[in-house]
Amino acid sequence: MLLKLQNVGKTFIDKQKHTSFEVFSDIDLTIAENQFVSILGPSGCGKSTLLSMVAGLENTTEGSITLEKREIKKPGPDRGMVFQQPSLFPWLDVKGNVTFPLKKSMNKQQAELEADHFLKLVQLSKFKHHYIYELSGGMQQRVAIARALAMNPKVLLMDEPFGALDEQTRHILQDKLLEIWQQTKKTILFVTHSIHEAIKLSDRIIVMGTRPGRIISDITIDFPRPRDRENQQVITLEKEIMNLLKTEINKVLKEELADEIQHSS
Template structure:
């Protein structure tokens, strides 16, 4: 397998209290797959993505990319965060060029930056500052910056969560187009069932307390998914059922805890 997540466990210790965040996470992801990680708040979705990025160390277990263990951040993984995290003093072009500064000469880096800015349809904004762009445009710059490093895996942590529905819909379309063009492996964290169905080859549905994999769903609905509303609705109902059961479990645990304390 291309990306192997083997027996990942993560615990946080706060004031001598140990919390199990992730327990026994095992996933095999093929090269070129678009995989969404879906689940309620607190299930460890972002923590798992951070471990794959090399930003967080697991308590136990290992992650292999192309057979090599991930120990720290690397240029083989591009990260797109919830917020664009652009440098406000740099232009759009300079932001995309930034991770290339040690890899290639300035002229070549500029050519690469323009290639990916064209891919995200921002060729006319190369000299703009981030504050002159809308939130959706800033996130597209972030995507172009991550892609400019030509990573093996693109990691996306709820990149469209703060955007309005119209902007999200447009970026869904653009991201799907980019994925088809680049054939990148994408690991995408989301709270949105509809977003995960629209974009993904697979949906990893997670439960919480601790974070576990409830189900690994292979989405067999042909693309574009909007042309198959009945199949989409059926899958939404299935995932809603999984998450409702999980949320009901958490509520019962909280009520039991409150009654005993």
């Protein structure tokens, strides 16, 4: 297996208040090369925290995460990260944003060739000399994807990359991401709140529960793409996943309501 999470747990400790919060525990997950895997679950289940730990941005409290049998302790070029907000450099143009991390490992000419290749892949070649403020939100996110892919990572990590976009742009970028994945065969670990997005894109869906976070289902999707909303298999699976999440979502709502009552009394 390419990526392995074994008995992984995360607890945040507030030393000033002498309190702790367990985000999740006992997470066991293996991901094979070339798989497109989505993590789906309600707010507070630890989806983004888990992705940050694979990226090396957060440490595990317990357990281990390994990539090609090497334990992850810090960020590295073998993992590319795409956030909900593109996190681009406004003082650089599009091509400059893509070449920026490449210059550490290759010469200028090679970096520019790589940038040109991946900007063509995300259909932004005509905009390579534009600055970030001149682009739409969807175009900015395509720049972020091109930059991550240009690093040639073993795993592409995506934390709700289309969550801040309008529905039409989101749909277009979902299709574009599938095209890119089919061409590059990158392993993708993708966090989303959208059941339909997870079904449309993924080979597997990891469904997480909350309080504390845990894996409640690991679903393999073996019916062909494209997976339109009208497809009966899509409709059936969407209902199954929604039923899985109902209990978890109700748990979150009850806890939030109890907190509101406590703070107002």
